[in-house]
Amino acid sequence: MNNGRKVAEGGVLLALYSILLFLAIQLPFIGSILFFILPIPFILIALKQNMTWAFGFLFIACLLTMIFGTILSLPVALLTGFPGIVIGYHLRKNYSTIKIFISTVLVMLACIIVIFGFSVWFMNVNVITESIGMLKTSVEKSSEMLAAFGKAPTDKSLEDIYVAIDLMDTLIPSMFVMTSIILSFLILLVAQPFLKRFSEKKLKWPPFRELQLPKSILWYYLITMIIAMTTNPNQGDFLFTVISNLLFILQFFVLLQGLSFVFFWSHRQGWSKVIPIIIIILLLMNPVFQFIVRFLGIIDLGFPLRQNIAKKK
Structure with missing residues (x-):
């Protein structure tokens, strides 16, 4: 591809990024949706050009971000630009979707940590601490309102609520990891139709029912x-911080394995696809279902349950 065409293509993608960014800044509600579309220009430029062009594109996009918004908008460019470039590069190298997903999660996590660290140490702004403070204030005001109606919560209930809120501060590392996983998955999900339209590369996810996490996760969980x-x-x-974060993340993976087994069992039995979805909804609403599915995940990781079921069919 000659330089003229490269520049023209880069200009079109920058224009697309600028329009999406402008809409995201001016329309905050829609902006939360557009966030997952913003990586598309970066994916396409890294997919078709070399890394020098891709990072040059990111540099100009950062400048445009500060022009359309402020320096406070810069994290948007970083959180969409770096993962987008990683996705495009890995697609160009024909990496598997799982490897692309893992790489995207790691890059997203690194960006979140750097942005959080910069805001705390250089701008003296801790978003999480401030959010926790606002949440405690909200609980206090709600308690006062209920007391005015003669339905004040007990001291034990308030204590449990405050302990749960304080635990959020302990789980900051886990929150970063989970946020990175969710954002990366949604970005890849949104990118699929655009890749089908503008590229020959495809993101081919294996069926969720075939998910098999390493058995070592079970040992880490038990230890x-x-x-x-x-x-x-x-x-x-x-030690409390380390254990809490490890348990939080490991329980998530065990739960994920249990859900995968539910989808596997549903598929083997020929059940309607609605049934696993109903189970997920119940899972979100009732902790009892979380315990059951997590228990299935432990069994699935520890024993050749799927192989035995497959032999019986």
């Missing part, structure tokens, strides 16, 4: 639970 039960660290201790 972490044993350490938690035997040491019983106090909230605020370093």
